[in-house]
Amino acid sequence: MLTSVKEYQPEESISGSIWTALGLPSRGATLFDLVRTGLPFEFLDQIANLLQIKREVIAKAIWVSPQTLARRAKAGRFSTIESDRLVSLIAVFQVALALFESDVGAAKDWMTSPVRGLGSKRPLEMLGTRAETEAVLDHIGRLERGVLA
Numbered sequence: 001m002l003t004s005v006k007e008y009q010p011e012e013s014i015s016g017s018i019w020t021a022l023g024l025p026s027r028g029a030t031l032f033d034l035v036r037t038g039l040p041f042e043f044l045d046q047i048a049n050l051l052q053i054k055r056e057v058i059a060k061a062i063w064v065s066p067q068t069l070a071r072r073a074k075a076g077r078f079s080t081i082e083s084d085r086l087v088s089l090i091a092v093f094q095v096a097l098a099l100f101e102s103d104v105g106a107a108k109d110w111m112t113s114p115v116r117g118l119g120s121k122r123p124l125e126m127l128g129t130r131a132e133t134e135a136v137l138d139h140i141g142r143l144e145r146g147v148l149a
Contacts, residue, residue: 036083096140
């Protein structure tokens with residue numbers, strides 16, 4: 001009896017880093033200044049397209065209500081806190097991409113699915129606070145090292 005093994009093919013990958021694709025520095029004074037003054041609103045659509053996640057889902061992940069999102073669209077920029085949360089989202093997704101060997105679809109699926117090691121929460125839901133973001137990054141680190149949570 002012959003059985004075939006379907007070869008794994010990643011859906012889509014990002015060559016390089018998300019930071020480069022967005023035209024953002026991953027660290028340093030320029031990033032600090034951008035966050036402090038507020039990231040331009042256009043970054044939301046760029047991030048949504050790159051990560052294949054709806055902008056409303058990203059807005060909810062960074063704790064921005066639909067009403068606030070409409071105000072930010074009008075103003076053209078996010079607040080410092082919202083910008084910081086967007087940067088956290090990018091950083092976590094970049095690490096998740098590394099875990100899934102640049103497979104955007106696999107990283108997105110992991111980010112939007114309940115994870116047992118995170119108390120069955122979705123990593124995307126854990127970006128509102130620094131403590132939650134650190135927990136997600138720690139969990140990814142444990143997965144990379146093969147340590148069970």
